[in-house]
Amino acid sequence: MSEKSQPRMDIVLGLILFVGMPVALYMALIGAPTEKTMGDLQRIFYFHVPAAITGLTAFALNFVASLMYLLRKNRWWDSLALGSAELGILFFGMVLITGPIWAKPVWLVWWTWSPRLTASFILCLLYAAYLLIRKSFEDPDRKAVIAAVFGVIAFIDAPLVWFSIRWWRDIHPSPMLETGGLAPSMRPALGICVAAFLILFLYLLRRRFYLETMRNKVEWMMRRIDEV
Amino acid sequence: MYKIWAIFRKDLIIEFRTKDSLTSMLFFGIVVLVIFNFALGSLHETIRSAVPGVLWVAFTFSGTLGLNRLFAAEKENGCLQGLLMIPADRGAIYLGKMLASFIFMLIAEAVIFIIGLVLFNLTVWAEIPYLLLVFVIGTLGFSAVGTLLSAIAVNTRLREVLLPLMLFPVILPILISAVEATDIILNAADYRALKLPLTIMTAFTILFGTISCLLFERVLEE
Numbered sequence: 001m002s003e004k005s006q007p008r009m010d011i012v013l014g015l016i017l018f019v020g021m022p023v024a025l026y027m028a029l030i031g032a033p034t035e036k037t038m039g040d041l042q043r044i045f046y047f048h049v050p051a052a053i054t055g056l057t058a059f060a061l062n063f064v065a066s067l068m069y070l071l072r073k074n075r076w077w078d079s080l081a082l083g084s085a086e087l088g089i090l091f092f093g094m095v096l097i098t099g100p101i102w103a104k105p106v107w108l109v110w111w112t113w114s115p116r117l118t119a120s121f122i123l124c125l126l127y128a129a130y131l132l133i134r135k136s137f138e139d140p141d142r143k144a145v146i147a148a149v150f151g152v153i154a155f156i157d158a159p160l161v162w163f164s165i166r167w168w169r170d171i172h173p174s175p176m177l178e179t180g181g182l183a184p185s186m187r188p189a190l191g192i193c194v195a196a197f198l199i200l201f202l203y204l205l206r207r208r209f210y211l212e213t214m215r216n217k218v219e220w221m222m223r224r225i226d227e228v
Numbered sequence: 229m230y231k232i233w234a235i236f237r238k239d240l241i242i243e244f245r246t247k248d249s250l251t252s253m254l255f256f257g258i259v260v261l262v263i264f265n266f267a268l269g270s271l272h273e274t275i276r277s278a279v280p281g282v283l284w285v286a287f288t289f290s291g292t293l294g295l296n297r298l299f300a301a302e303k304e305n306g307c308l309q310g311l312l313m314i315p316a317d318r319g320a321i322y323l324g325k326m327l328a329s330f331i332f333m334l335i336a337e338a339v340i341f342i343i344g345l346v347l348f349n350l351t352v353w354a355e356i357p358y359l360l361l362v363f364v365i366g367t368l369g370f371s372a373v374g375t376l377l378s379a380i381a382v383n384t385r386l387r388e389v390l391l392p393l394m395l396f397p398v399i400l401p402i403l404i405s406a407v408e409a410t411d412i413i414l415n416a417a418d419y420r421a422l423k424l425p426l427t428i429m430t431a432f433t434i435l436f437g438t439i440s441c442l443l444f445e446r447v448l449e450e
Contacts, residue, residue: 160401
């Protein structure tokens, strides 16, 4: 991501989002057929699932970036890891908010400790800890190294959390994309929503990355001034 | 191997002379048991099913206290640099420290467990070998991650506050499996169900032991 192409690419992405988000909203709220038993309630699915997919993508990206930082020691990767962790929490926050809203009328409880819910919640806690670690270091290089170490640990820990609770009784609907249980008429809406969320993620990630790069540069300049 | 032993022995000698962390670990663990006794006061009939959770919470809390002290002595006396300068692989430092925290935790756990048995009126003679196995593997996994995170926390502004915030979400697989395994031993007749939690705990321990050993070098670099 060179600095010159940054604004131009962002404008393009912004325009796509400007058109794409209303389309996704329309498809989710009006375009998609109403579900037979749950009615309009099911429409929250078009936000819940894309947010979950995007959040997982963000955490996976954080893992890759953390690993690359440990190997290459390049701040580029650190900024990418930071941006993806923050956005991962943002999108998973959406998952954890839309989930209970749906669950209250359908399951009659806001929350239950089913494997999928537990694992999502713990994933959020892990990355919240990741951001806390970043806050508690002064030296930017130390901060980047330690954060990368924890990023690697957190991502490896996630599947273990999953395996340790997998055999609990799960009332969460199994992913319909895997089982192919989603009605064909609902697929376009879901596809567009997933695409819109991923583009939104890419856009926000680029902005966050740009901001972090500038912050690093300012920090570097300040230190140079101090030295002089 | 000798170097690992040397670091381990050093920590052990310091601990047995000062008894700093062991006393606080023990006392804190017992206090946790007492608090649980009051928190679960009305459940005396079903206490046996609550004991696994209570025990592991006490172990975890007292273990965290021990981990907080693991690098504290070096930090306070400015000996961290000295430790880093010894002609040994960083992995050896990690393993020595891990071994030390593992032994301290096991000692604390043994005492907390016995006091727990008395306080909650449990008789478990036949189950002790199985319980020992679960405690050993669980504690090994706990100190495998804990040693690495303790080395991270000791260099931060927040120190003691940061460690549990990092540690607890990460060790959840161990904690869940350990509580499950302890519950099976205490409350179920069929021990075959032990296989799954024990497998997860072992996998966790090996995986995080290896990763921590590899990453420890990066963490201590200054």
